[in-house]
Amino acid sequence: MNKRESKKDKVILFPGLEKRLLEKGLDYLKQKKYRDAIQFLEQALEHDPENGDVFVGLVLANYEAGNTHQAKELVAEMLRSGLGDYIQAIDMYLMILVQLNEYSEVVTTIEALLEEREIPADKHEHFITMLEFGRRMLNGETEMEPRRVLKRNLKRMSLIFLTIRAPMTR
Secondary structure, rough: OOHHHHHHHOOOOOHHHHHHHHHHHHHHHOOOOOHHHHHHHHHHHHHOOOOOHHHHHHHHHHHHOOOOHHHHHHHHHHHHOOOOHHHHHHHHHHHHHHHHHHHHHHHHHHHHHHHOOOOOOHHHHHHHHHHHHHHHHHHHHHHHHHHHHHHHHHHHHHHHHHHHHHHHOO
């Protein structure tokens, strides 16, 4: 290999590229341009694979784009790797499971959290409500109000994340 070929293969990253990709992805997420958000956030993830904010953005963008299974895989990876805020990740995971009608996993996950005493006091009632809802759905009840509340909570979480992260990324 000559000198010219070796130079061609080198990639030089611009300082702060990861941050700019994250900012751009979050901007697109705010604008509800989910496909564009996913594109930039995936690039950010390639450069910074342990950034919890990138993962949260990707989870939300995929969820909003209708890629619910991909969102589930991403948030599961966050939980396995210990990335981001644990309770926020669990909350997203559970709400995605509800969307996918995976109530058995909802119940199992919350029961494990209760057993391990992993739920903060201010979230205890929320998780108990989700547990009861999961059990009712497993028993064949079709009450839709808790599902609407959970979907609204995921939207609210998305807005809160974008509001909190926006000043930090600028």
